[in-house]
Structure formats: structure tokens, C-alpha cells
Amino acid sequence: MNLLLAEVAQATLRLADAGVPSPRFDAEELAAFVHGVKRGTLHTVADGDFDARFWEAVARREAREPLQHITGRAFFRYLELQVGPGVFVPRPETEVVVGWAIDALRAMDVAEPLVVDLCTGSGAIALAVAQEVPRSVVHAVELDPGAFRYATRNASGSRVVLHAGDALTALPELDGTVDLVISNPPYIPLEERDEVAPEARDHDPEMALFSGPDGLDFIRVLSKTAYRLLRPGGLVVVEHADTQGGAVPWIFNEEAGWVDAADHRDLTNRPRYTTARKEGA
Ligand SMILES: C[S@@+](CC[C@H](N)C(=O)[O-])C[C@H]1O[C@@H](n2cnc3c(N)ncnc32)[C@H](O)[C@@H]1O
Numbered sequence: 001m002n003l004l005l006a007e008v009a010q011a012t013l014r015l016a017d018a019g020v021p022s023p024r025f026d027a028e029e030l031a032a033f034v035h036g037v038k039r040g041t042l043h044t045v046a047d048g049d050f051d052a053r054f055w056e057a058v059a060r061r062e063a064r065e066p067l068q069h070i071t072g073r074a075f076f077r078y079l080e081l082q083v084g085p086g087v088f089v090p091r092p093e094t095e096v097v098v099g100w101a102i103d104a105l106r107a108m109d110v111a112e113p114l115v116v117d118l119c120t121g122s123g124a125i126a127l128a129v130a131q132e133v134p135r136s137v138v139h140a141v142e143l144d145p146g147a148f149r150y151a152t153r154n155a156s157g158s159r160v161v162l163h164a165g166d167a168l169t170a171l172p173e174l175d176g177t178v179d180l181v182i183s184n185p186p187y188i189p190l191e192e193r194d195e196v197a198p199e200a201r202d203h204d205p206e207m208a209l210f211s212g213p214d215g216l217d218f219i220r221v222l223s224k225t226a227y228r229l230l231r232p233g234g235l236v237v238v239e240h241a242d243t244q245g246g247a248v249p250w251i252f253n254e255e256a257g258w259v260d261a262a263d264h265r266d267l268t269n270r271p272r273y274t275t276a277r278k279e280g281a
Pocket of ligand 1: 118119122143167207
């Protein structure tokens with residue numbers, strides 16, 4: 001084994017002891033980042049190239065700083081996004097939510113589908129939709145100025161139209177015209193704060209995570225905003241916590257005007273997002 005791979009193995013043990021959920025992956029990612037190579041080519045790094053920057057990065061991860069804050073980047077579907085303190089790190093489970101939306105948009109008989117991403121954070125969802133549905137027109141809304149700065153950088157050169165402001169009152173000029181509203185909003189119950197992983201609790205912005213005692217304050221109002229924005233027959237897609245697979249479809253079923261409310265699971269088979277259609281058309 002070359003020296004670097006031996007160091008990676010040692011770092012893996014340290015990260016595992018610190019409770020990092022994916023210690024080998026993270027140790028390899030940090031080594032690859034420090035050496036400017038892809039994870040799969042780590043074995044090609046010469047022993048002499050190894051330096052203290054790797055152990056500095058490992059120490060930060062050991063203290064449960066998110067991997068993506070250390071590297072400054074997050075991978076999301078086919079995108080590499082800039083992230084760091086002040087913006088929510090996009091999660092793999094959200095990729096499945098976006099996948100549903102992309103499939104639905106491709107299946108729609110609409111030449112240039114109009115899409116709104118509410119609570120865009122780094123811009124991950126909006127940018128993925130714009131990239132993978134080439135004729136889509138995508139608007140994205142974010143209230144937190146710190147997050148909005150990341151979204152602005154990530155969206156530079158893309159077709160996504162960014163709006164700074166409150167998602168719940170946003171874009172009245174689009175009322176009744178939108179084909180699909182998508183959102184990964186704050187949804188963690190305040191009472192579950194102590195159970196949140198340190199990477200999120202100590203490093204994601206507070207307003208990205210929590211939404212009232214049961215976590216559903218935002219989604220209850222979001223259902224009204226989505227209804228206002230959508231055209232008849234338009235679709236809403238909302239991510240939620242794995243404990244909310246009963247409650248969120250119920251919110252849509254309880255409100256007049258929605259049909260086909262359904263809940264869906266993520267790749268780990270946990271309830272993850274709700275979809276519904278505005279009646280008509
Ligand atoms: C869970 S994060 C999701 C970010 C991004 N969509 C993603 O999936 O990576 C929720 C985002 O909602 C934003 N947010 C919270 N309340 C908001 C509001 N009233 N209007 C707009 N954005 C809001 C937060 O600042 C945060 O960026």
C-alpha cells in the first residue's frame with residue numbers, strides 16, 4: 001500500500017471514532033480534494049506529494065464540520081455547486097425529488113414548461129431542472145441573503161431567474177400560469193433539534209432547517225402559495241421529513257382544489273416527498 005492510502009485508512013478510523021457516518025468515503029474525498037485528483041485515482045498520487053493539509057482537513061471533519069464546507073463544493077445530480085457557511089448543503093435525498101419533477105416535466109405536453117423552485121438555497125434544484133429540462137423556464141426564490149449570494153454565484157451563466165424574497169408571497173405576476181412548483185423547504189420539528197446531526201445543527205443556517213413545533217408550519221402555507229401559482233392541472237412537489245409521509249399528503253387532501261395527492265419514498269425507502277395536482281385542465 002502506498003503511503004497516502006495508508007494515511008487514508010488511518011484517517012478513516014479517526015473519522016469513524018468521531019461518529020462520521022461515511023468515514024472511508026469522507027477520508028478519500030478529503031485526500032482527493034487536497035491533491036486535486038478524483039477519488040478513483042488516489043493511488044496515483046506519489047508518496048512525496050503527501051502533506052499536512054490532509055490532516056488539517058481530517059481534523060476539521062473529525063470536529064463534524066461538513067465535508068462540503070471543507071472542500072467548498074457539493075455535487076448534486078450533474079452539478080458541482082459552491083457551498084459553505086451560510087447556505088444549506090444540498091442532500092442526496094433531494095436528487096430523487098428533483099428526478100420526479102424532471103420526469104413529470106418531460107412527460108408534460110408543454111413546449112417551454114414554467115417552473116418555480118421555492119426556497120432555493122444554493123440553487124441546486126432550480127439549476128438541475130434547468131440543466132436537465134433544456135426548454136424549461138425556471139424561477140427560484142430565496143429569503144436568506146447569505147444563501148442568496150451562493151445561489152447568485154452558482155446560477156451565474158445559467159437560465160435560472162433568481163428572486164430575493166419570501167417564497168410564500170413570491171411572484172404574484174406568475175399566478176395561475178406555472179406548470180410545476182417544487183420545494184425543499186425547512187421541515188424539521190423544533191422539538192427534534194437535539195436529534196439533528198451536528199453537521200446540520202451547527203453548520204446549516206437555522207432558517208433552512210426548522211419550521212414550528214411539528215415541522216409543518218412552512219408546508220401548510222406553501223400549499224396555498226403553490227395553489228396560487230399553478231395553472232389548472234399544474235403539479236406541486238414538496239420534500240418532507242421521513243416522519244411526515246402521512247401528514248403532508250393530508251395537508252393537500254384537506255384543502256379544496258388538489259387532486260392525486262400522493263407520497264413517495266427515497267432510495268433508502270423512507271417517505272420523502274409529496275406530489276399533488278391542481279384540479280382542472
Ligand atoms: C432545506 S433548505 C433547501 C435549500 C435547497 N432547495 C436545497 O434543496 O438544497 C431550505 C431553504 O429555504 C430557505 N427559506 C426559509 N424560509 C424561507 C422563506 N420564507 N422564503 C424563501 N426561502 C426561505 C432557507 O433559507 C433555505 O435556503
